[in-house]
Amino acid sequence: MKAHLAKTMEIPEEEKRLENQLCFAVYSTAHAFTRAYKPILDKVGLTYPQYLVMLALWEKSEQAVKAIGEQLDLDSGTLSPLLKRLEQNGLIKRTRDSRDERQVIVSLTDKGLAMRSEIDTIMTAIGQAAGCTLEEMKTIRGLLRGLRSNLTAAV
Amino acid sequence: MKAHLAKTMEIPEEEKRLENQLCFAVYSTAHAFTRAYKPILDKVGLTYPQYLVMLALWEKSEQAVKAIGEQLDLDSGTLSPLLKRLEQNGLIKRTRDSRDERQVIVSLTDKGLAMRSEIDTIMTAIGQAAGCTLEEMKTIRGLLRGLRSNLTAAV
DNA sequence: CGCAATTAAATTGTACGCAAGTGAATTTTG
């Protein structure tokens, strides 16, 4: 290997602009989604992260905090207070696993399960707001999955 | 218009899964980016949102808080405390605009300007972590811009 | 001109996200 090799490639100035950062495109689109969801989710009394947790639970009730965290890529420091609020709103209940007392099993209440009927309204509204074809959605989803997997592996 | 029309289209169960939500793909990729940036930005003492503000200022120093907010799509509620921290770290200074005393002009200090030399190292490292071709990056960036624009217009 | 409406930034209050640390339960090891 040669000595004195530049540690970094030269990056064109244009590529250094905020607007041209891929990370910023992802960051600002994430915020745009949260804002688009807000008026819809306000009606059912959920925040956007709470809605994601509900999606996980509607797929499978009776999940440990850790399992929910793995699906959402969030740790208990984020989930514990969020789940406490969902519990206070009567959507979920939390019980210690009798087989392994370290774990807390989160499950839907009747009220939480009933809220699943809102899913079609919510997703239709967001689909409209996103305003792209199912094909485009799948393309972006696929590209982001690859990107996310690279970023996660790199750390 | 016919009466009794269904308000919402039927959405296939598979499309209702957390993992298949486009919003979740964006949400989790944004977090993955933040985590990938963390070890790199820790070395220069910046958080990820602070880095975005610095990018805006490296492009053009002497900007009002509102102008920065428009580029990042953030309001003063978020920016005020963030800028206060950048000022405490000696990277920027804030002065009232004498022409319009309502505005605060943010400008780079020598230390803040000097930090721009880290840009190549940071962007090269993230490029490696993202591990996709320049072509893919541009594709995703373009698709996300369209998506963001739709979502914002819808609200 | 003079007052109402608007604008800019800061502040307050709520809710994430995440690092770091705590405490209790379980698993691994010597």
Added chain:
DNA sequence: CAAAATTCACTTGCGTACAATTTAATTGCG
């Protein structure tokens, strides 16, 4: 089997995000 290491959830502290309010300055309108 007992001590050490690990695991799980919770808590604490800090830094965003954002709605809503406040204060000060400027603009618009009669």
